[in-house]
Amino acid sequence: MKFRVTRRSAAWRTIGAAIAVAGGSASLPALAQTGATPSFKEVDSMEARVQGCVTCHGQSGQGTENGYFPRIAGKPAGYLYNQLVAFRDGTRHYAPMNYLVAYLPDAYLKEIAQHFASQRPPFAPAEAMKADQDTLRRGATLVAAGDAGKGIPACVACHGVGLTGMEPGIPGLVGLRPNYVVAQLTRWRVGERHAAEPDCMKRVATRLSDSDMNAVAAWLSQQGAPKDPSPEPANLVRMPLACGSQQGRS
Incomplete structure (x- = not known):
């Protein structure tokens, strides 16, 4: 399914920046910098959509050794969608997430949520908290x-x-x-x-x-x-x- 993103130029700058951080295609940052608007055919794949996510949450959403980036793989799609909407609308605050999803429509966020909800990667190794x-x-x-x-x-x-x-x-x-x-x-x-x-x-x-x-x-x-x-x-x-x-x- 293809979606028309409102406020397109800002949305593409967001997506391009995310993919640049993630080490993705070099063409998108260049397009973002020049203000050009790429077509959905060029970038509208799930792999492109989640590049900004996997940088912090792991390639399949399994989480990382950094405790502040949690595992999102396998969580209910409804929960993940609610969090994405909360970050987009500013009711949940974490600046990189607020920026990343600022201009993305509901249907777009719902597909991202469904993608990670369907993932079942192994659990990332974790160091147990010391306690008596x-x-x-x-x-x-x-x-x-x-x-x-x-x-x-x-x-x-x-x-x-x-x-x-x-x-x-x-x-x-x-x-x-x-x-x-x-x-x-x-x-x-x-x-x-x-x-x-x-x-x-x-x-x-x-x-x-x-x-x-x-x-x-x-x-x-x-x-x-x-x-x-x-x-x-x-x-x-x-x-x-x-x-x-x-x-x-x-």
């Missing part, structure tokens, strides 16, 4: 059972028994670096990151202490790759909290 046994036990408890006294549901209730996510909008947690996990939970708690209302992760994050966040991140970092990284089918009945992004909202 009490911390690891606390992490395991929060993941498997939550903490009823603090109103914290089990991670597996929403992110899947195998922590591989749930269709259509909940991401997997396996394979994420501990510093990324802690950073995202902190951003939710302080209001720098948010999702469609009702924002279930905001409610969870505000009930987690710093030590709780570190415990969950440490335990997750010591888990092996799942046999099947595919997200679970949607199951709203099982979910302990109402979640806007799981109810078809972006």
Whole structure:
């Protein structure tokens, strides 16, 4: 399917710059610099579209050793699409991502999301976060059972028994670096990151202490790759909290 990108010259500058960074075709940066507008026939392939993505997230979206660029392969397409839209519309902030997708239409972003959702590369090697046994036990408890006294549901209730996510909008947690996990939970708690209302992760994050966040991140970092990284089918009945992004909202 071909899409007409609005504000074409700006969009091509974005795509050209991304491919230049990724070491892609030399013709696109040249076109971007001269202001020429290439045809979709020249560059509108999935390989060209995702060059800006794979620079940071790995060739198949498997993630890299840099903990701030997470694995995106195999995550539900609805989740990935919501994040791309949030970066484009400025409701989620990370300057390189905001710039990269600034002028891309919904249908274009949806195809990119579907592409990475279909990928199943091996999990990138990860160094386990060092933690004492009490911390690891606390992490395991929060993941498997939550903490009823603090109103914290089990991670597996929403992110899947195998922590591989749930269709259509909940991401997997396996394979994420501990510093990324802690950073995202902190951003939710302080209001720098948010999702469609009702924002279930905001409610969870505000009930987690710093030590709780570190415990969950440490335990997750010591888990092996799942046999099947595919997200679970949607199951709203099982979910302990109402979640806007799981109810078809972006």
